[in-house]
Amino acid sequence: MSSPVVLLDPVEFLQPNRRLFIDTNVFMDTEPRRAGGLKRLFERGQTTILANNNPIVVPTKVVGELTKQSQIDPSGESEERAQAIKKAGAALTFLKSASRVGLVRKDLGDDTNPYADDLFLQLFERFAGTYEMCLLTHDITIKLRIRLLAHRLAKRLLVGVLTKDGDLEVDTDDSLFDRGHRKYARHAARVADGTGNFKDESEVAALKPLLDEFGKIFGLKTSAVKLGPRTTRSSAPSPSTARWPAATPAAPVNPFSARARLKPSDTPLAFSALPSEGERVEWASADKTGTLVLGALLGEGGEGTVYDGDRSTVVKIFDRDHLTRHRKEKIELLVGRNLRAKGLCIPTAVVRNSAGEFVGYVMPKASGREFQRTIFNKRKFEREFPTWKKTDLVDICISFLEKVQYLHSMNVILGDINPKNLMVDEKKNVFIIDADSWQLEGYPCPVGTPMFTSPAMLGKAYSDDLRAMEDELFAVATMLFMIVMTGQFPYIRTGTDGDMVQLIKEGNFAFQYENRNNKDQPEGDWKYMWSHIHKPVKDLFWHSFHREGKRYKKRPTATEWLEAFKAYKSYLRNGRMCFDPMSNDVYPIRNKAFKQDAPIQDCPTCGRKDAIAGIWNDDNEEYFVPRQCNKCRDQQPAPLSTARPPSTTRTAASRPTSQPTATCKDCHTSFPTAQLKYGRCPACTTKANTLDPNRLCTDCRQPFITYDHIAWFTAKYLDIPKSHSAIKQVCPAAGRPTPSPTAKSRSQSQPGFWTRLWKWFAGN
Amino acid sequence: MARLNIGADDLVDNPTPRVPVSLCLDTSSSMSGSPIQELVRGVNLFYDAIDEDDDAHDSAEINIVEFNSSAGLVHDFASIERLQRISSLAASGTTAMGAGVNLALDTLETRKATYSGSGVLYYQPWLVLMTDGAPTDNIDTAVMRVVDMVEAKKLTVFPIGIGSGADMKTLARFSPNRPPLRLDGLKFKEFFEWLSRSVARVSRSTPGDTVKLDLEGLAGWAEL
Numbered sequence: 001m002s003s004p005v006v007l008l009d010p011v012e013f014l015q016p017n018r019r020l021f022i023d024t025n026v027f028m029d030t031e032p033r034r035a036g037g038l039k040r041l042f043e044r045g046q047t048t049i050l051a052n053n054n055p056i057v058v059p060t061k062v063v064g065e066l067t068k069q070s071q072i073d074p075s076g077e078s079e080e081r082a083q084a085i086k087k088a089g090a091a092l093t094f095l096k097s098a099s100r101v102g103l104v105r106k107d108l109g110d111d112t113n114p115y116a117d118d119l120f121l122q123l124f125e126r127f128a129g130t131y132e133m134c135l136l137t138h139d140i141t142i143k144l145r146i147r148l149l150a151h152r153l154a155k156r157l158l159v160g161v162l163t164k165d166g167d168l169e170v171d172t173d174d175s176l177f178d179r180g181h182r183k184y185a186r187h188a189a190r191v192a193d194g195t196g197n198f199k200d201e202s203e204v205a206a207l208k209p210l211l212d213e214f215g216k217i218f219g220l221k222t223s224a225v226k227l228g229p230r231t232t233r234s235s236a237p238s239p240s241t242a243r244w245p246a247a248t249p250a251a252p253v254n255p256f257s258a259r260a261r262l263k264p265s266d267t268p269l270a271f272s273a274l275p276s277e278g279e280r281v282e283w284a285s286a287d288k289t290g291t292l293v294l295g296a297l298l299g300e301g302g303e304g305t306v307y308d309g310d311r312s313t314v315v316k317i318f319d320r321d322h323l324t325r326h327r328k329e330k331i332e333l334l335v336g337r338n339l340r341a342k343g344l345c346i347p348t349a350v351v352r353n354s355a356g357e358f359v360g361y362v363m364p365k366a367s368g369r370e371f372q373r374t375i376f377n378k379r380k381f382e383r384e385f386p387t388w389k390k391t392d393l394v395d396i397c398i399s400f401l402e403k404v405q406y407l408h409s410m411n412v413i414l415g416d417i418n419p420k421n422l423m424v425d426e427k428k429n430v431f432i433i434d435a436d437s438w439q440l441e442g443y444p445c446p447v448g449t450p451m452f453t454s455p456a457m458l459g460k461a462y463s464d465d466l467r468a469m470e471d472e473l474f475a476v477a478t479m480l481f482m483i484v485m486t487g488q489f490p491y492i493r494t495g496t497d498g499d500m501v502q503l504i505k506e507g508n509f510a511f512q513y514e515n516r517n518n519k520d521q522p523e524g525d526w527k528y529m530w531s532h533i534h535k536p537v538k539d540l541f542w543h544s545f546h547r548e549g550k551r552y553k554k555r556p557t558a559t560e561w562l563e564a565f566k567a568y569k570s571y572l573r574n575g576r577m578c579f580d581p582m583s584n585d586v587y588p589i590r591n592k593a594f595k596q597d598a599p600i601q602d603c604p605t606c607g608r609k610d611a612i613a614g615i616w617n618d619d620n621e622e623y624f625v626p627r628q629c630n631k632c633r634d635q636q637p638a639p640l641s642t643a644r645p646p647s648t649t650r651t652a653a654s655r656p657t658s659q660p661t662a663t664c665k666d667c668h669t670s671f672p673t674a675q676l677k678y679g680r681c682p683a684c685t686t687k688a689n690t691l692d693p694n695r696l697c698t699d700c701r702q703p704f705i706t707y708d709h710i711a712w713f714t715a716k717y718l719d720i721p722k723s724h725s726a727i728k729q730v731c732p733a734a735g736r737p738t739p740s741p742t743a744k745s746r747s748q749s750q751p752g753f754w755t756r757l758w759k760w761f762a763g764n
Numbered sequence: 765m766a767r768l769n770i771g772a773d774d775l776v777d778n779p780t781p782r783v784p785v786s787l788c789l790d791t792s793s794s795m796s797g798s799p800i801q802e803l804v805r806g807v808n809l810f811y812d813a814i815d816e817d818d819d820a821h822d823s824a825e826i827n828i829v830e831f832n833s834s835a836g837l838v839h840d841f842a843s844i845e846r847l848q849r850i851s852s853l854a855a856s857g858t859t860a861m862g863a864g865v866n867l868a869l870d871t872l873e874t875r876k877a878t879y880s881g882s883g884v885l886y887y888q889p890w891l892v893l894m895t896d897g898a899p900t901d902n903i904d905t906a907v908m909r910v911v912d913m914v915e916a917k918k919l920t921v922f923p924i925g926i927g928s929g930a931d932m933k934t935l936a937r938f939s940p941n942r943p944p945l946r947l948d949g950l951k952f953k954e955f956f957e958w959l960s961r962s963v964a965r966v967s968r969s970t971p972g973d974t975v976k977l978d979l980e981g982l983a984g985w986a987e988l
């Protein structure tokens with residue numbers, strides 16, 4: 001038998017027409033067999049790198065992943081894991097110095113790419129025609145993908161790992177196929193015996209088609225693969241098989257078709273009788289049949305009636321109007337596919353009446369209560385979950401997203417995402433019900449909720465067409481926003497006439513973002529809630545909802561959101577990053593503190609904890625600390641008229657000590673008039689005078705224009721100038737030394753990622 | 765008399781879309797005696813039912829406009845939590861229905877402007893008009909305003925006649941989409957129970973949804 005690997009010299013990928021990339025897992029590799037390999041690679045390659053000005057690429061995304069890993073608290077982790085976390089930290093230090101001397105380039109890539117995997121694939125596909133490329137990674141899935149890509153494009157694209165000596169070790173097709181199958185079997189076994197998580201399920205979903213294609217293309221057979229000792233768990237009998245009517249763990253699940261055409265219109269089904277409480281019905285799961293007696297009536301919904309099944313299941317019997325061909329066929333598909341995941345109330349058996357006619361289905365019992373009745377309203381939220389913090393809401397988002405991600409991997413579109421078919425329990429588990437409305441295999445989701453309907457879908461009949469993933473992702477984004485904001489609608493703004501369709505269509509997302517001053521921001525504490533949201537999540541929200549946002553037409557996927565919310569969770573846990581203690585409050589009563597050093601105090605009037613944060617005053621370069629919190633300030637006697645107070649309101653004469661206050665024109669919070677400058681509070685003044693770091697002068701590539709200046713042009717509908725000279729200023733002298741060629745090219749490469757990459761590949 | 769405390773906080777802190785309901789009630793002298801007593805009982809029962817419904821509780825905002833020789837506001841819009849039950853209404857004078865409806869429409873406009881100004885979502889408002897007689901003032905303007913709003917889908921109106929003296933032809937002018945209904949005897953209780961269920965139904969929908977009224981439930985109180 002031939003060797004399963006081929007050894008190559010990685011230095012060949014440091015030649016001018018080639019590129020070498022390194023993935024996160026290589027830096028975190030703790031395998032003693034390969035120890036020192038990275039170091040050897042750099043020793044062997046450094047002269048070539050510098051001679052060709054062709055540094056090894058470690059994309060920003062990888063650096064970000066390493067940073068995240070290095071921040072994990074290793075206590076309580078396994079020894080191996082703790083060692084890997086330590087390695088991530090060490091790698092960062094190494095990368096810093098290596099990039100300083102021009103050996104590594106780590107400024108490529110941006111945050112719009114959710115996963116390094118996807119980034120590498122995009123990169124390789126895009127530049128395969130220009131360069132030979134090699135990626136160092138241990139991830140078998142991406143290895144398979146790139147091998148397939150290389151075959152499809154007939155280009156030289158390699159994936160491998162490093163040996164101890166810094167040689168490039170590349171799997172043969174056979175060996176890679178074999179390893180792919182072992183990985184698949186490992187995840188599939190966990191899924192089958194019920195110990196699997198979403199990662200297992202999405203790996204299974206991803207690997208299955210990949211391996212099929214790989215086998216076909218390279219003429220390899222699955223039967224040749226012997227499952228190694230690592231997969232013993234798959235043969236263990238599952239204790240859950242005994243319980244009715246959960247079916248036996250089946251073979252790993254194939255996703256539904258991704259490209260099914262719309263089925264012909266739905267039609268009603270004939271039936272002789274609809275069973276009710278106490279009546280016996282027949283059930284049939286994927287591989288078993290039996291009968292059961294409908295238990296107590298649990299509820300009547302818009303489509304039918306739900307009865308108690310057994311300890312862990314319920315039975316839904318459709319009403320006459322909803323007993324249709326589509327529902328029957330869809331439920332049969334779901335039952336037959338035997339998808340199972342915690343929190344998804346997927347049909348496990350079809351239910352027939354005594355005449356053998358389809359009348360409903362069995363599904364797992366959901367626990368908890370509807371979002372609508374728990375977290376979507378302050379009164380209900382404080383009644384149901386009085387101790388929860390922001391991090392608990394973030395957990396709910398994560399739990400919701402894991403389920404959505406899994407369903408999307410199975411090519412299931414939920415369709416009617418709304419706060420009445422999502423439930424949450426006191427352990428923050430999310431349950432998704434109403435599986436019979438899901439869209440799959442060309443059966444549309446016939447129902448919808450305007451608040452969660454994408455602009456493109458509004459005004460159409462839900463049952464007339466299939467929803468696109470973009471429509472679904474609109475609902476996902478809206479739901480996430482409403483979880484974090486406890487029920488507030490993203491497009492809420494002042495000046496509406498109550499027309500929700502109009503609000504969604506106009507795309508005027510009114511919450512304050514960066515230098516934009518949206519005067520339509522709703523009143524109340526919502527602005528404070530919004531202000532405390534973790535910046536990356538805030539960015540995704542803004543770009544998804546605002547018509548000028550970058551993700552307005554290409555909305556973030558469940559996977560992307562999941563990553564953002566996991567980062568939000570670790571941010572809230574990290575006291576250094578999340579310096580404002582109020583950021584973990586569900587209902588904060590002030591804006592997020594300006595900076596880490598801002599003084600934060602309890603309110604002396606009402607005693608609310610951390611209720612006052614210092615406001616930076618740029619003029620005297622110190623924090624102004626208000627005397628009382630916003631709540632106490634707002635409780636001062638208001639003028640008798642119901643109209644909004646005039647901009648300068650003198651307080652009653654009986655309180656001669658009160659200062660006159662006025663409203664800041666940017667943040668609309670009131671301040672002592674003495675604190676305002678050109679109608680702005682100290683914090684907003686600072687902001688207005690700050691240079692926008694995202695707008696660079698076209699001549700010198702430096703920030704050049706203030707937010708205030710930008711607002712001036714915007715208000716007059718003028719184009720925003722693009723250079724120092726256009727605003728009658730002179731570019732500052734380029735006084736910075738350029739220690740290495742890399743540093744030079746870096747400072748030139750501030751425009752978009754692809755532009756930078758093109759330039760770089762073009763040898764610039 | 766009803767009293768209420770004005771609080772801006774629960775207006776803006778509650779993200780639930782609001783459904784403003786104006787009860788525009790005839791308190792002319794012909795209503796005195798058991799009709800007005802049953803009406804008061806019915807209204808209070810309506811409040812209780814809204815209070816107990818988890819959805820309607822956070823959605824409904826109710827005011828009462830009365831009309832006799834002139835029109836007056838019994839209490840302005842408030843959430844159910846802030847509404848005290850009414851102890852009595854005095855019945856006297858003539859039937860200034862035009863003035864009553866105009867005032868009710870004005871209060872609805874003002875309330876919508878408040879929602880709009882503070883950033884609160886709302887459903888298009890409801891107007892419940894109840895009378896046992898015929899108008900003694902000019903109703904042309906009021907009719908025109910109501911019809912325009914109903915046709916623009918900016919108002920849902922329920923004109924209800926009380927007893928055999930109610931002028932159903934006049935009420936019909938206020939209801940371009942469906943015929944007005946006459947209360948069966950003094951079944952105020954049944955009517956307000958039905959109304960609270962209907963409000964609850966709306967508050968479970970999303971603004972913009974078409975909500976089907978519970979027509980079967982009408983049989984409980986209407987003379988069909």
Ligand SMILES: [Zn+2]
Nearest residue numbers: 603606629632
């Ligand atoms: Zn205070």
